[in-house]
Amino acid sequence: MSAPDRPEYIAVGRIGAPHGVRGQVHVSLLTDFPGAFRRRTSFLLGEQFRPIAVSRTRLQGKEAAVIGIAGYEDRDAAETLRGQFLYIPAAEAIRPGGHLFVHEVVGMTVRTRAGEVLGTVTEIIRTGANDVYVVRGERGEILVPAIRACVRRIERTRRRITIDPLEGLIPEDQPRGGRGG
Structure with missing residues (x-):
């Protein structure tokens, strides 16, 4: 499954399995800039691009992270997020000189x-x-x-x-x- 094609938004992660019992989730990173992902305090969730607040982000190498999302306080709630994409507005994306998305x-x-x-x-x-x-x-x-x-x-x-x-x-x-x- 790939992220829907919406040029005004860029998919930067895909939510995987819950992590622990406090509502955190694994995220597969779809960005070459994990540091920028870690510093964000909000994303747009799923195809409805619903704003969400991130309570905690912990990188796991360059290709994965564990995040906590406000309002998702237990493992069952976190499970409902599995498979959804995390987006940011394209205008906020980091583009190193000469690179294209x-x-x-x-x-x-x-x-x-x-x-x-x-x-x-x-x-x-x-x-x-x-x-x-x-x-x-x-x-x-x-x-x-x-x-x-x-x-x-x-x-x-x-x-x-x-x-x-x-x-x-x-x-x-x-x-x-x-x-x-």
């Missing part, structure tokens, strides 16, 4: 430096080394590694990515509509 990249047109349009970014695969843009177009699906050697320019306002394809990235002899990469 997933929702900003998905939907961008991808073209080569020579001007050939390859398609549109439909999703981003996160790997341990780098992100990979899934591009779908007339040549089928092309997997574009988000590395400097390949991605030459991202124009946020024009919603366009220019790449210098690595050898073998674009299948030359493949029939149009097939699967590439």
Whole structure:
């Protein structure tokens, strides 16, 4: 299950199982900035984006946290939150210089430096080394590694990515509509 696509909000966590008997819950972090997550005292909960107050946050590494939410004082109450996403307004999100959010990249047109349009970014695969843009177009699906050697320019306002394809990235002899990469 993925977070609903609402560009004005960014999912920063997904609530998991209750933790203990005092209403705390485990949260899988969906952010690269756990320190910023820890400092927040409120989030928007679920698809209704209901404001909630956080009474306590304890990070568990870079990918998880345990939080207490005001009004959820026991394990049974905490259980009702399982599977819901925690959001923040996009305007409050930390964006380090030059970085884009997933929702900003998905939907961008991808073209080569020579001007050939390859398609549109439909999703981003996160790997341990780098992100990979899934591009779908007339040549089928092309997997574009988000590395400097390949991605030459991202124009946020024009919603366009220019790449210098690595050898073998674009299948030359493949029939149009097939699967590439």
